[in-house]
Amino acid sequence: MAEAELKIDVTVWIRKAGRAVYLGHRDFARTVDRGLRRSGLPFHLTEGFHPHPRMVLPEPLPLGVGSEGEPFVLRFGEEVSDRQVAAELGRQLHEDLGLVAARAGDHRDPRDVPIRLRLQTRDLEPLNRALEVLCGESLGLRELRRSRSDPVEVELIPPSGVRVSVGKFLRALRERAGDACVIRSVCRLGACTDLGRH
Numbered sequence: 001m002a003e004a005e006l007k008i009d010v011t012v013w014i015r016k017a018g019r020a021v022y023l024g025h026r027d028f029a030r031t032v033d034r035g036l037r038r039s040g041l042p043f044h045l046t047e048g049f050h051p052h053p054r055m056v057l058p059e060p061l062p063l064g065v066g067s068e069g070e071p072f073v074l075r076f077g078e079e080v081s082d083r084q085v086a087a088e089l090g091r092q093l094h095e096d097l098g099l100v101a102a103r104a105g106d107h108r109d110p111r112d113v114p115i116r117l118r119l120q121t122r123d124l125e126p127l128n129r130a131l132e133v134l135c136g137e138s139l140g141l142r143e144l145r146r147s148r149s150d151p152v153e154v155e156l157i158p159p160s161g162v163r164v165s166v167g168k169f170l171r172a173l174r175e176r177a178g179d180a181c182v183i184r185s186v187c188r189l190g191a192c193t194d195l196g197r198h
Helices: 018-022 025-039 082-090 124-136 166-180
Strands: 008-016 065-076 099-104 115-121 143-146 152-157 183-189
Touching (some): 008 025, 018 065, 025 065, 115 166, 124 166, 166 183
Parallel strands (some): 065 183
Antiparallel strands (some): 008 065, 008 099, 115 152, 115 183, 143 152
8 A cells, every 4th residue: 555645734924025015926926936946845746747836825915015924835745844944945035025934734814814904105184084984884894993093004804704805905995095095005914923933
């Protein structure tokens, strides 16, 4: 009887900051793929004519949106520790795509995880007015919470089993705010902040 193939999952959270916020979703994934190849770690390959490291990607963020940590679930064919993955992969990533945390196992975000965003603007008042309007609309959310200071922090809370679209929320916000509100930056606040960092 053939020996069962070893499959070890490790979730890593990768920051997307600086110029990297302008990477599209596929380019973001390709950059992590290349870093993993250079790391020398024993990653598991997909099958087919063009094998690449097996990984579960995070949900796409709109172009221009940064993140404190997007989860990638990586699969390995040999025993590796999360510390080893953090050390070896972390060395291969650009500083704008820093490795924030690593944890053994599959820790991808559930569909209905609340999304927290930090919005920075030149003029706070139009942004607050637009958010006030959005708070009164459903947008398919169960709840929308926000702070009133600059930068503004917004929490998008979906109904059970529903995934929040950051892109749809930002489009709706820009429609309500109009030209009066220029949003300088948007950053997804990481779900990885409560994890032990390596």
